[in-house]
Amino acid sequence: MNIKSRLKVMLFLQYFVWGSWLVTLGSYMIKTLSFSGAEVGMVYSSKGIAAILMPGIIGIIADKYIPANRLYMICHLIGAASLFYATTVTDSTTMFWIMLINAMAFMPTIALSNSISYSSLSQYQLDSVVNFPSIRVFGTVGFIIAMWSISLLKFELSSMQLYIAAGCSLVLAAYSVTLPKIPVNKTAISTSWMSKLGLDALVLFKKPIMAVFFLFAMLLGAVLQITNTFGNPF
Template identity: 40%
Template sequence: MSEKKSPVFIVPRLSVMMFLQFFVWGAWFVTVGNYMFKQGMGDSVGWAYSIGPIAAIISPFVLGMVADRFFATERVLGALHIVGGVLMFCAPMVVDGAESAGIFLTMLFLHMLCYMPTLGLTNTLAFHNITNQEKEFPLIRVFGTIGWIVAGVFVSKVLHSDQTALPFRIAGISGVVLGVYSLTLPNTPPPAKGKKVSLRDVLCLDAIALLKKPSFLVFIVSSMLICVPLAAYYAYAPVFVNDAGLADPAFKMTFGQMSEIFFMLVMPLFFARLGVKKMLLVGMLAWVVRYGLFALGAPAGTMWMILVGIALHGICYDFFFVTGQIYVDKAAPKPVRGQAQGLLILVTQGVGMLVGAQIAGRLHAAFVMGHETDVLLAWQNYWYIPCAAAAVIMVFFAIFFKASVEKPVEPA
């Protein structure tokens, strides 16, 4: 029997969608810290990296109660990107010194409220329109990582615009283009059309029941906690790279996504040899090593240490987050897998990253702000803290997590 294939050109069309999806995010997300410092809003950078997690906490409820039930996916995707693109394009227009931080952050927050639901919508649209998800979706999804890389190279290496408003303009225009393009994609009916909104589904109560399993509880707690030091990387690594004197910080940060593609390709080989627990531990260890390299390389601005620390992002992300998603899929009973993955996103991209961004902002204010004469030594003290935190979480996980997948807890 011949293998079913998706309609001609559908995979390339969905790949373009995924490329633009992450091009929009990658165009501004890495540069916003340096831009805000340039505009005198540096003490609010922690909040700039808190709005995404807040939106990530809110968006599943909006998506679950509205988008999944009443409107075709491509229409919701198109409308959200068009509105979000306009908001992003206009965000720099409200900036006029440090006193503009509040309204600027509000504009970014409104954009992220539009953007965050689209991360799930693009996956939904892709899965609905391909016939071989296991083989075709990875090919489509990798174009998202490529889109992030291309955005970083373009705004930083080509345009040298890390500290300007140009990345926001590019992200805004790209968002509108993606919104219009989304409306041309195949009709994709709402996946939960006609299904009643259940409080049990909204609150993920069936997924929460999985926390009765000791190892699943340890995994969820560890996943949330490891995102606290991770937030320091997303929020302040580009600022640190700039202070260390490395040109085009956003371009340098794309080395992490480049390594992500490589480790994604070789990950099956490691998975077969290491198993779940060791894969997760290697991912956590990469966090410790990354922050250790940043700390050791900070005083002299040692380029190779900083760049290796950035390149470790591939191991940090693939070995922990991707392996974690696989573990959750195996640990949860089939009817609850969607909720369980949603719970994982909620505690990591939502709660963990939100708490982490706030702590990172306070640490930066305490250790780095006001130390312009010895700023690199100040950065060394800063990076020792997430390094130590990641090490403690890794040890906790190593002691209490059991590698075997326990019997799934069936929903009541």
């Protein structure tokens, strides 16, 4: 199997994991576990918290200490374990903490999967600008097929969606071992923590066009999360 096909499989599985529960977990928590709307919203807020905190931190670790594909494997193992445990949870507070652990492991894998793709294509002398879009679309395909599968199998109100996501995450963790090794950069670079975490990019908001873009992106993101959380229960 050539490297492009291998990356397509990785991205398909990456988003299949997410699509297995992201849109239907709200229905499971409301209809099966009898959580209130506020409790479901609290559980889903874990994604936003993790998305703010973890990608920058994991990115530093991947750059300097652990190859990206190995870190990717570790994150998915943690994600699989948390999803398996989530199938046994029946109270909202515990569900929040378990899904926060899952989100802290899963959210960085989105960026890591991109980094692995770019680096692997580069190792095979393939232009990422030309080749990556046709690879990345398989992530979207995986997400859609996962949602269809959960609905058609009538698992929307069942913890089986979490079992499927956890099993797929385990498969992906094992599969990531077969991908090309991504070298780390151990060369000392004198940069501030603000720069390492990408916070120095905030200076871009001085440009009105960037401030407007950020505002509308934030509003769109808010609508998307409301849809993910309550669209299926509705």
